[in-house]
Amino acid sequence: MLELLVIVMVVSVAILLAWWACYGGMAGPIDWVMHTSVHGDRGKQQVALTFDDGPDPARTPALLDALAELHVKATFFMVGASVDANPALVARIAAEGHEIGNHTYTHRYLPMARSKMVAKELALTDRAIERATGIVPTLARPPWGGRSPKTVRTFARLAKRMVLWDVNSFDWKGKPAADVAQRVLERARPGSIILMHEARDHGEVTVEAVRLLVPALRAQGFDLVTVSGVV
Ligand SMILES: [Zn+2]
Incomplete structure (x- = not known):
């Protein structure tokens, strides 16, 4: 019985450590070792x-529509299968001056995948x-920010800049737009990369939050740029 308890505890700790090492929501040991960037230049108000x-x-x-009205260029990390299903919409995103990044083809958790599979997804x-x-993206973001040293190396081999984030809006949690915007405002620093979503159940909250957030960030002196403009 005691042995079983010890095994359960060891497995639980191992899972927690693996999550801590691979989750993209914070700069973890992998980023310190592999120099993965989770934010841009801290010296610029962008x-x-x-x-x-x-x-x-x-x-x-x-x-x-909201981004156009606000005169903001943003960065879209898109899922390949959805791109293939909606090419005209992707063409509109590019035509309106936004940056496009690779977010894998099937939104797969990459740390468990073989390098060959990661390369295929990209x-x-x-x-x-x-x-x-007509554009081949140079930026890529692994789903859930999940990465291992092997994933980071495969991205680099394919000349992809791995982009994570340092501010998570948690816009998918179903909170009101004002709360989402406030959370981001409290955490945004020079060079921050802010994570939001365009395809979740609460997508209308994201749009509303953007309408609140953009003027508030500008009032704090921040310029809004694409990821390539900040890193
Ligand atoms: Zn994702």
Whole structure:
């Protein structure tokens, strides 16, 4: 009985350590060793809004309308399968001056995947984005920020800049837009990369939060730029 308890405890601690090492929501040991960047230049009053998991025909057009009205260029980390399903929408995102990044083809958790599979996920998405826009992205973000030293090396081998984040909006949690915007405002620093989503159940909250957030960030002296503008 005691042995079983010890085994359960050891396994639990191992899982917690693995999560801590691989989760992208904070700069962890992998970033310290592999020099992965979770934010841009801390010396510039600039932040970058990033939107993951699209394109989503039910959500993205309203987000694009809001960004156009606010004169903000953002960065979209898109899922290759959704790009293939909605090429015209992806073409609109590019035509409106936003930056596009690779977020894998199937939104797979990469630390458990073989390097060959990681490379395939990135290559399929590159091709989908290129078909839709004529552009091959140089930025890529692993789903859930999950990365191991092996993942980081595969991204580098394929000339992808791995982009994580230092401010998580938690816009998917179903909180009111004002709370989402306030959370980001309290945490944004020069060079921050802000994580939001364009394709979740609470997509309308994200759009509303963006409308609150952009003027408030500007009032704090921040310029809003794409990820390439901040790193
Ligand atoms: Zn994602």
